[in-house]
Amino acid sequence: MNQLVYQFNQDVVESSHYTPDKIIGKGAYGIVFRAKDVDTGERVAIKRQRNVFKSVEDTVRTLREIKILRLIHHPNVVTLKTILTPRNPMKFNDLYMVFEYMDYDMRSMLKLNLGRLCTEQISAIMFQMLQGVDALHAAEVFHRDLKPQNILLNRDCTVKICDFGLSRVAFEGQCLSPTHLWTNYVVTRWYRPPELCSNDRYIYNKSIDVWSLGCIFVELFTGKPMFRGYNQIDQLATIIETIGKPGCRVLDTMFPPKIKKYIAEFICHKHFPMNLKAAIGHLADDRVIDLVSKMLSWDPSERPTVKECMEHAYFDAIRDTYARDDPATASPSPSTSESESGSGSGSSAALDPKEFEFETTATENELYLVVCEEIELHHG
Numbered sequence: 001m002n003q004l005v006y007q008f009n010q011d012v013v014e015s016s017h018y019t020p021d022k023i024i025g026k027g028a029y030g031i032v033f034r035a036k037d038v039d040t041g042e043r044v045a046i047k048r049q050r051n052v053f054k055s056v057e058d059t060v061r062t063l064r065e066i067k068i069l070r071l072i073h074h075p076n077v078v079t080l081k082t083i084l085t086p087r088n089p090m091k092f093n094d095l096y097m098v099f100e101y102m103d104y105d106m107r108s109m110l111k112l113n114l115g116r117l118c119t120e121q122i123s124a125i126m127f128q129m130l131q132g133v134d135a136l137h138a139a140e141v142f143h144r145d146l147k148p149q150n151i152l153l154n155r156d157c158t159v160k161i162c163d164f165g166l167s168r169v170a171f172e173g174q175c176l177s178p179t180h181l182w183t184n185y186v187v188t189r190w191y192r193p194p195e196l197c198s199n200d201r202y203i204y205n206k207s208i209d210v211w212s213l214g215c216i217f218v219e220l221f222t223g224k225p226m227f228r229g230y231n232q233i234d235q236l237a238t239i240i241e242t243i244g245k246p247g248c249r250v251l252d253t254m255f256p257p258k259i260k261k262y263i264a265e266f267i268c269h270k271h272f273p274m275n276l277k278a279a280i281g282h283l284a285d286d287r288v289i290d291l292v293s294k295m296l297s298w299d300p301s302e303r304p305t306v307k308e309c310m311e312h313a314y315f316d317a318i319r320d321t322y323a324r325d326d327p328a329t330a331s332p333s334p335s336t337s338e339s340e341s342g343s344g345s346g347s348s349a350a351l352d353p354k355e356f357e358f359e360t361t362a363t364e365n366e367l368y369l370v371v372c373e374e375i376e377l378h379h380g
């Protein structure tokens with residue numbers, strides 16, 4: 001921690017505004033620490049993203065994350081309060097993003113609460129997660145890494161989606177050059193849908209997030225990840241053992257020949273396929289089983305949309321509590337007029353493609369400038 005505080009003081013202009021006191025998260029790209037805002041006394045979470053300019057891919061990934069966070073405002077999406085100003089704007093490697101602080105991520109909450117979440121809590125958490133992802137999908141943002149570690153919670157069961165490090169925006173008619181094809185190396189393995197387990201060329205859609213949400217839904221009941229494969233093929237085997245094999249059409253369209261053969265010849269263990277009811281346990285009623293089994297459909301086109309999930313009878317008792325008129329709001333970009341970008345709600349809240357032009361056109365130097373501009377926007 002001392003080393004971190006030292007680094008923090010050296011790196012950013014606003015270091016005296018915050019007192020860091022605890023490391024709360026470590027990930028592949030950096031560290032997250034808790035701090036107090038000296039002026040307001042408010043707790044914040046500061047994510048230090050390391051080596052942002054190490055490669056073009058790293059910079060692009062960071063830019064996607066900070067732009068999506070600036071443009072999407074929703075009660076179930078974590079708020080990026082600001083990005084701290086580098087002490088030396090001509091030469092810096094790390095970004096410091098300041099977020100509203102949340103008490104737990106879902107992984108740590110499940111560890112603490114194992115077996116003690118009641119049905120009301122589960123449906124409230126699930127519904128808010130769906131609301132958050134609905135706001136993203138309305139803005140054509142695919143999260144692509146939904147898992148308990150990326151779902152933040154407060155003690156009162158407020159839910160916020162975080163970590164947009166693997167997210168992407170899909171613009172209609174977007175023609176991507178081969179170097180910018182969507183990578184299939186997304187979604188942490190246990191939450192990865194079957195179409196991404198074995199087929200590098202599969203063109204996926206928003207239903208990949210629905211699969212991950214289905215896995216998380218079950219985990220809220222069991223406290224344990226549902227499909228724990230130790231590699232991609234084992235992941236498929238684990239899925240088959242729980243929900244059975246896919247039909248011929250899915251086999252033909254979704255998988256390359258080698259995998260198709262593997263699945264077709266797969267012999268389920270004696271006591272499998274385990275049915276969902278047994279996997280979920282005594283809290284699962286018929287509506288839970290119905291919704292989970294739809295979200296975990298082999299065929300991506302048979303999975304309900306996030307909106308359809310929210311309309312499911314399982315949420316009838318709580319829907320009104322969380323109903324909002326304005327599910328998603330994308331802020332108008334400073335570079336576009338109101339009429340072009342629209343600050344509307346729901347499905348009309350698409351993000352401005354100009355914000356994401358860096359994806360296809362920018363050089364290393366230009367990307368550096370876009371990051372600097374993005375920091376400046378928080379200090380305007």
Ligand code: ADP
Pocket residue numbers: 024025026027028029030031032045047078099100101102103104105149150152162163164165
């Ligand atoms: P990474 O890309 O390293 O996974 P995340 O944004 O997911 O970065 O943050 C890593 C971890 O830090 C999360 O899993 C969570 O435990 C913690 N964390 C992140 N943001 C917050 C926050 N706003 N409040 C509390 N904890 C947070």
Ligand code: MG
Pocket residue numbers: 027149150163
């Ligand atoms: Mg994460």
